[in-house]
Structures are given as structure tokens and as C-alpha cells.
Amino acid sequence: MAAPIDVDYLVIGAGAMGMAFVDTMLTDSNKTFAIVDRDTKPGGHWPHAYPFVRLHQPAAYYGVNSTPLGSSAIDRDGWNKGLYTLASGNEVSSYFERIMQDKFLPSGRVQYFPEHEYLGDREFRSNKNTKLYRASHVCCIVDATYSWTEIPSARPPPYHVEDGIDVVAPNDLPNKFHSSRFANFTVVGAGKTGIDSVLWLLGNNVETERITWIMPRDPYFLDREAFQPGPKFVASKQARTEGLGKAVMGSKTMEDFVKRQFDSGHVLQFDEDAAPTTFHCSTVSKLELEALRKVSDIVRKGRIVQVTEKEVSLQKGSHKPKPNNLYVDCTANAIAKMPLVPVFQEGKITLQPVRTCQQTFSAAFIAHVETTYESRALKNQLCGPVPMPDVPADFPLAILLTNLNTVRWYQHPKTYQWIRDSRLNMYGDFLPAPPEDPERHASFAAGLAAPTEQLSAKLLELVLDSPNKHIAQKILSENQNADSRL
Template identity: 45%
Template sequence: MTKTPIEADYLVVGAGAAGMAFADQLLTDSEATIAIVDRRHRPGGHWNDAYPFVRLHQPSSYYGVSSRPLGSGGKDSAGFNVGLDELASGAEVVSYFEAVMQQRLLPSGRVRFFPLSEYTSDGCIESRLSGTRRPIAAGKVVDATRFSPNIPATHPPHYAVADGVVCAPINDLPRLARPDASYTVIGAGKTGMDACLWLLQNGAEPERIRWIVPRDSWMFDRANFQTEPGSMVTTLRYIADEVEAIAQAESVEDVFLRLEARGSVLRLDPAVTPRLHHCATVTKGELAALQRIGNVVRLGRVQQIERDRIVLERGDIPTDDATIHIDCSASAIVHPEPCAIFAPGRIVLQQVRLCQPVFSAALIAHVEAAYTSDAEKNAICQVVCMPSDPRGWLQGMAEELPIRLAWAQNPEIGAFTASCRLDAVAPRAARLQASDTAELAELARYQANIEPAIAKLQTLLATA
């Protein structure tokens, strides 16, 4: 059944974090009308399907949408993140996005939300509940789904599991836990880390946990990205160390060894060279807890689980009916081919700053409102690819560092970043005084090394 057409200046497809950040900023910077469509029943994207004990992996203080703070701005008082900026729980994040929709976007009178609906290829919004189809006439379609992550709850494992084997996504872990069980956690990403940490924090002995780690990861130390008064010098030191390490390094591996020596990145085992880098963050407390797990299996990816063994790429390991296998193998990081962000009638949300999708979406919205031509907008908003490995991270830095220089010379963009809550650095850097000598010294070191780092990156990537 077809009903009355819908009209809007922008149709945002996807009410996840990026789509919400874009809509919020566009509402601030323009008089545009916006329709938002999402196949889920409420905003929040993949957070609606996340495991029950998930938490943000970055401080709440610079996540979400720019106009509304997330969390109380306090510190976590317990757990592995104790003493650091609070990390919102998954339930808090979902409630936050619901509040943004109900208390910010919809009351504006310029936003309409179509949950449980799809945007069809013939230009309609189709209800997944009733089947009703309504044509939509939108000035521009904003694709906020391009980097929708894969998560265990919605992506079954890519390996065969024999009948009778207990193998479940991380979402089911609290329900399946029992005193007589042992646990095999499958996957080395942040989800796998969270499964191991949840087990340890809730009393499971390390000896009862086996962790299948196909490839080790480099991880950022979350302590470098705090927002409390006095922490700015630590953040600026990290940023300066980053470009200085690149400028001085002789190889990709040397970059990470230099960063590790400065406390910028961490790894699970000093004897194992990480081959992954997905911008995961941990605390030193989390890392120490993970290092208590002695049974770490590094035989590649799981190929199949049988009643008495797990077949991996480079060997087999035993299993049994008392083992609960927790699947954390879905890759949350997707890598679609980059494309122009701005095109006639279309905007494709992508990262313009490494590993910061919500800030990127807000900046894209601001640029859409502030500039006229797609060529000018694309010159400002150049795609920075999400890394999957150390070389990919350096490739992302090679893409981002020249953009940082260009933004620094653009008063419009400088004013935006200095006022955007989703930027963890620029608003605080804009408030530095002459008396902030330690902070200014790190900023000067960063400025002295950024151009040498850009030059060195070309050599490092060419010889990697």
C-alpha cells in the first residue's frame, strides 16, 4: 500500500551513532528538514544488539552527538577503568540516543523518524511492520550505514559447529556461565578481550579460560586520552610522540616499537609481534588481567568445532562437553572501498579522522551546511581509511596528517573543531594560556615533527 509522499531536505539512512551525530550537527548549523530511517525500532544502531556488559571503549565525554553530553563527566570508581573518565554502558548509550531523538531532534519540528523501516532502491520508505510504502522526495540522501559493524549477535560464526557443542555469541555469556564449566573465547579483538575481562572480573579462575588469538593486536593506552583538568599535557605528549616516532622510524615495526617505548601503545605478550591494529584501547589494569590467562592459543582462525576437538588453521586442540565456546570472531571493523563523501544528491558518511566516526560525521554535516560546492567540501573532508593492521594505521596517518595541516589553516574548520564536544583535543588546546608551558612545549614538538612525519610516511609505506 502506498501513502502520501514524504518531503525532506535530507534523508539520513541509519540512526546509529554516525547518522545521529550528522543529523544533530546539521540541525545546529542549518534550517534543513531531515527524515531519518532505520530498520531497528529505535536509534542507536548496533548498540541495540550489543552484549549486556558492553561499555564504550573511549571516554563518554567525547562520544555521541555534539549538542548533548553523554554521562556525568565523572570518573569510574570501580573495575578495570577505575580512576579514568567514565565509560558508558551499552544500556546508557542506547538510552542516550533515544533521548537525543525524543528530546532534541523530534521537538525541533524539522526532524521525522521512521523506525522499523527500510529505504528502498525505488525511493520509498517501507515499513517492516506493516509493509506500507511511502515515496520520499529528499534533496540529498545521506548514507550512514557504510561502516555498520559486524557483531556476534547478528553475524553467526564463519566456522562449522558440531551438534551438541555449546557455542554461543558473547551476548549469551552471562546466561551460560556455570561453576563447573571451562571457557574457550574465540577472537582476539575488543569483543574477545571484553569476554575474557568479564569472566575474570566475575570470579572465573584464569586456568578455566582458554583464549584463541589468531593474531595479536597493538592497543592504545586509554590513559593517554583523558579529559580531566591537567590531563591535556598527557594527550599532547601522546600526539607529539606519535609524529616524532614516525619521523624517526626506519620501518613500520620500528614505529610501533618506538611508540611502545614511550607508553603510547601496548601489547599482550612482549614476545609476540602484533599483526593487527584496530584502534582498540585498554587500560594497564585490563592488560594485566588479560595477561593472567596462560592458555592463549595462536594457531590461526577456527575452521570448525567438533565434539572433541577444535580445528584451527595451523593445528588442532582438544575440547569437551564441559567447555562453553564463546564466539567473538565477528569483525566489528569493515573496510568498504572509499568513495567521495559528497556527490550530487548524495552524502556517504566516512571517517575524516582516524578511528573517530562520530566526530567525522559531525564535521561532514558542518561542512555540508557551511560550503556550497561538492568539490570544495570534498577537499576539506577527505576519507581516512580504517586500519586493520599496523601498516594500515600508518596509511591512515599518511591520509590524515596533511588534512590536519589544511584544517589548521582554515578558520572555519578551526572554529568548528574548537567548539565541537566530539573533538577530544581542539577545544582544550584553544584554551591554552602562556602559563601552560608544559602543554605548549608538547604542542611545539608536535608542530615541529608533523611535516617530517608526513615525508617519512611515504618512505615507510613504500618499503613495507
């Protein structure tokens, strides 16, 4: 028989989004929680990450809203020189452990069930002794696993590997690196993990001619400098925002928009002669990009199908590998691109991004909305899901959906104050103080929203002329009956 658990919220997943949601709920309400997670520690993928991983966005905008992550130090040397120090994987993992042990559990309002499996229908079971638990039928389910993260070490390579060929996840790269068996290295995948692995090899003095980079799709990146916190970087953030606006307003087609982004320097590409075909919100510094460009043995023939001693078979051809080669598999998807569903449903909250590429801000914001408003329709209006981009054409759509959400946030005084105060909001520096007279807030919000609405109207035109046309048409249909100024 299942042991009863009496809580207000049953949270499935103790990853970054689940932790950010519970943190804000603890701060802004008196509710109780049970957190169920199959891992031994909180933090989602972070405890399993490769040893040289670092948070590629500023730590000031990551984690939970109540507690800062990282330091305020500026790197004085290296590829991140002049920018805020990047938090290490161990630092992020330890941070979430401290949040659980020092804040959540001492509150007396959180029960934590590590190494437990959620079975559905409010039931979960211990992976140690199979003890069964059931939460009250009136509690709300919070799915913090919907935007899940895949890591290379958690699954075999998604291609056939002949016996005797050495393929490792990045977690094993430092151990294998010192073996005299390997004279050459092939990095498979061009996402953040692939970038990190190439930079790790270069940082450990591996000559570029010993590195092969299999790049199924060329990525484009965001310039990390444009997202730095603090007064020193306000001008560069403002310039990026203005540059993005000019690129949008001056564009006639989606291709024109992407080209203008590159020309302005607000997005970066690995090779100017190879058009980028993927975008996953990764940031790089200009010095990192300069180092990456020194690798000349780039294989652009699609994804790997099979690896043998003499040949790498790919979707669009083959490649002859160098001898004594170690393959580093970096092909896992960072964050799954799942179908969008309403965040708020009967008895359930599904955590999803509500701002482009900002998962922990989004989870904390959803918690703010949950504690502030009663109407489910209003909650969903404020928390329109924003899909993770995969290809360049997805970026304008993500900006559009973020803008539509933002305009709605401005209209509600409590929500405007929350996003202005939130440490996770990288654009909080730009938001002016609201009027003291509540009667003036509507006109204040309208003035603040006007440029965003103008930008959104143009973005909608661009998205209508893209593979995401069906989503844009749905937006138009919904806005015919909604309070929108588009």
C-alpha cells in the same frame, strides 16, 4: 502507490554516525530530515550489544556534538581505576533514544521511520505493514550505514559447529554462565568483544586455568590513559602526541615505527613475545592488560574452521578442548573496512571517518562542512576518507590521511573554530585561539600546520615502504596538482 515525503535529506541509518550528522545539521541549518532505520530504536548496534559492554573510549568524545554523554566521575577502583568512568551499553543506547525523542522529533524538522527498510531510489517500506514511501527527487541521500558494525548476536558463528556443542554470543554469556554444565570457557576472538568477555569472566571470579582464549591474530592497543579528557590528563595526551611524533621522525622503516611505538609505551601489546598483527583502535587500561595477561591458555593457530566435541580445527593446526566447555563467539568485525568513496557526490553523502578511529566526530564534521561550504570539490578536499585500520601497517596511513585533512581544516577560519569548539574533538584542548584579525589567519594556520606537515612528509616515506604503497603513490600524484606543502 508510494506516499510522498518532502524533506531536504533522507538519512539511511539511525546509528551513531547518522545521529551525529543530523544533530549538527539541526544545530547549524534550518533543513529537514527523514531518518529511515530497520531497527526499533536509534543507536545502531548499541541496543543489541551484550549486557556487559562498555564504551572503551571516553564518553566525552562520543555521541552527538550538542549533548554530552556520560559523567565526569573518575573510577576509584577496578581495572579502570583513575580514569573517567566508562559509559555502559544501556547508557549509550538510552542516550541516543533521548536525543531522538527530546531533540530531533520536537524540532518539527525530523521524521523518524523505525522498522523500515530502504529499497533504493529514495524509496523505503515499513517492515510492519509494507506501506511504501518515496522521498522527493531533489532531496539528498545520506548513507549512514556504509561504515556498518557487525555484532556476534546477529549472525551464526562463521565456522562449522558439531551438534551438541555449546557456542553462544556474548549476549548469552551471563545466562549460560550460571549453568552447572560448564566448567570451562573458550573465548573465540581477540578484538574488543573478546577482551570484554575475558574480563567479564575474570571479574566473575573464573580461575584463569578455566579460560582458553583462541586468538587468531594478536592485537595491539592504545593506552586509554592517553585519551582522557579534562585538564588532569592534558599532560599525558600531550606526551602521547609528542611520543608519536618522535617515533615517526626517528623511524627508518614501517617495522621500526611499530617497534618504537611499543618501546615508548604509547601502544600496548598482549604478549611481548608475539608480534601483533592486527589493530582496530581498541583502548585498554594498563590494569586491564595486566589482568588479561594472566590468561595463559592462548591458542594462536589462526581462525577456527570446525568445532567438534574432541577437537577444534583451525587454519594452522588443531586444539584439544577442555571438557564441559562453553564457547563464546566474539569473531564479528567491529567496523567494516569498506572501499573509500568520495564523501560528497551528486545528490548523496556517504558518511565515513575523516579522522582516525573517530566515527561520531567525523559524521558531525561532515555535517559542518555540508552547512558551511557550497563547492563539492572543497567539501571533498576537507573530508578525505580515512580507512579503518586492520593491520599495524594501516596505522601510519590513517595518521597520514588524518594529518592531511587537519592541515586543510586549519586553513579555513570557520572550520578551525568549529573543530576548536567541538566537544567531540579530543585534541581541541591543544588548539590556540585564532587571531581576531581575519587577515592574519593564513599565517596563523601555516604556523600551526608546519609540525603536522613535517610529520606527514615522514609518514609518507614510511607508507611508501609498506603494503599501502599504492595509496601513498596516489596521494603524491594528487598533491602534485593540489595546494599542499608536503
